[in-house]
Amino acid sequence: MPSSAAWLMALLLNLMLAISTVFIGSCLSESPSKVRLVGGAHRCEGRVEVERNGQWGTVCDDGWDLNDVAVVCRELSCGAAIKARSGSSYKPPAPQEQKVLIRDFNCRGMEDTLSQCEQDGHVYNCPHTKDAGAQCEKSPSKVQLVGGAHRCEGRVEVERNGQWGTVCDDGWDLNDVAVVCRELSCGAAIKARSGTSYKPPAPEEQKVLIRDFNCKGMEDTLSQCEQDGHVYNCQHTEDAGAQCENPDIDSPFIPENVRLVDGPGRCQGRVEVLHQLEWSSVCKAGWNLQASKVACRQLGCGRALLTHACCNKTTQGKGPIWASQMSCAGQEANLRDCPFRSLEKNCTHDEDAWVECEDPFELKLVGGDNPCSGRLEVLHQGTWGSVCDDGWGEKEDQVVCKQLGCGKPLVPSSKARKSYGPGAGRVWLDDVVCSGEEQSLESCRHRFWGYHDCTHKEDVAVICSESIPRL
Structure with a gap:
């Protein structure tokens, strides 16, 4: 008969083997390796979609609550969970041929990814009218890649205090790129590139906001990395660039x-x-x-x-x-x-x-003596609205006058605004940035339609050199 010590050792070994088997099985079981939010006002809000075996699908809202949303927000490097919403709130709705892949997530709210939560993949009798949605706070620090072939490649730009600017390439390496890729929910970091590789180049009036990021490569966002904001003697020829794998391109047939x-x-x-x-x-x-x-x-x-x-x-x-x-x-x-x-x-x-x-983008100048002077309004979704002057300057004036066939700007927009006063109704555009070469204002970068932090006291007004009589 074996000794009590030997019996106890055998028992422990069997227990460890059983635990290892369960753990390995859970690792090998199917689980959504990716999550995204679709149809919202920004990347941290929308209908919840997960990927399984290369296929994107929705999640049924059975049992969907704020604990589940908290995990989605964490996985996407967004801010705090705000609300568990209906996925049908976000347009366009999920196409009928898209599958509902998960019936129920049961998260405790502390997991890092949805794949770590208990889940039920046996979906039945759950139409897209019951799709789950999530609303998270937008991350206070922002990063974007500009000028690349897709959203996961381009010149690195960060936002500070409502202003978008570039990053100097001093010390810029693959560890920094890895953090950018993670923050943007892209794939693996491929290469730390020069930002001048991407066109159009950063406009001269755009500032270089950060001199140096010193990331270890494991941070969730660039804001968590050591950084040096004391920028001096760093031109746009030294802008940093990043190339990440694009997780949206998961088929040899899908265009970018x-x-x-x-x-x-x-x-x-x-x-x-x-x-x-x-x-x-x-x-x-x-x-x-x-x-x-x-x-x-x-x-x-x-x-x-x-x-x-x-x-x-x-x-x-x-x-x-x-x-x-x-x-x-x-x-x-x-x-x-x-x-x-x-x-x-x-x-x-x-x-x-x-x-x-159809080309729906229309603009006009209102309140002036002729169509070439006045407060700027743009048409969106059948409604005319104003444009905020955050970041607005001479190059933006040039594009408006050019698009209207009104020659060149006559006075700075800041002076023109005093002549026409504030507008009313919607503020459609904010943070518009043009190079001056565009033929239409719609080709300039700007925030998502309707998103702004302005009042009508900041409405843009433009006075152009030529005068076209009103018909």
Whole structure:
């Protein structure tokens, strides 16, 4: 008969083996490796979507509560959890062919990721009207990548006190890039690049806000890294850049971006998609009106008016042809949200797809003696609203006068505002930044429509050199 000590040792070994088996099994079991919020005003609010086996799907709101939202906010490096919302609050709604992947998450609220929470993947009788939503605080410190092929690559810009600026590349390395990638919910860090690689370059009036980040590579946000804000003798030729893996591109068929080229305007032309850093024409056999609706929406144009095969020799494509077919429902916010498959037929450039969308972006100057002077208003969703003067300057004035056919700015906008007083109603745009070369104000960077921290005392006014009589 074995001794009590030997018996106790055997018991402990069996117990440890059992625990290890359970732990390894839980690690190997299916769990959503990614989460995102879709359709909200910013990346920290929206319908909850998780990824399983390369497929994005929604979460049923059975048992969905603030503890679950807290974990989503933490996983996305957002601020505090505000509210567990209905996913149907966010538009466009989830397409009907998108699956509900998780029936129930049971989080305690302290987990780092949703994959660590108890979950029930046996989904039944849960339509998209019961999709879960989440609202988190936006992170107080912000970072964005500008000018790259997709949202996970570009020149590094950070926001401080409502102002966007660049980062000096002194000491910039892959540890810093890893933190940027994590904060933006991108994939692995690929390379610390020069910000001058990305076009257009940072405008001269944009400040370099941070001289040096010293990240260990494990921080969740750049704000958690040691940093030196005492910037001196650092030009935009030293701007930092970052290249991360793009988690949104999880299929060989999914495009990273879309554009319309060789048409009379940016909302009309031959369709090209960007895939793996290469622009390719789209074959009409793999395109339809539903895809056109999505492309027009993604480009910030109005409704899709027409799609057909083109082109003559001057407008047809000359490079590669994207050999994929998409099955959009027409309600998706982005082409990458549509199902894709390989196109069976071989196309030529005689079959390139052509799309025409409405161009809804309109602006006007009101309150002046003629249409070339007055308070600036822009049209969005059928409503006219004003523009806040945060960051507004001579280059922005130049674009407005150019778009209206009114010559050049005559006086600074700060002086022009005194002539026309405040507006009323909506403030549509804030933090507008132009290079001065744009043909339309819509090509300039700005905050999301309707998001601002301004009053009408800060409304932009413009006085241009030419006078057009009112009709």
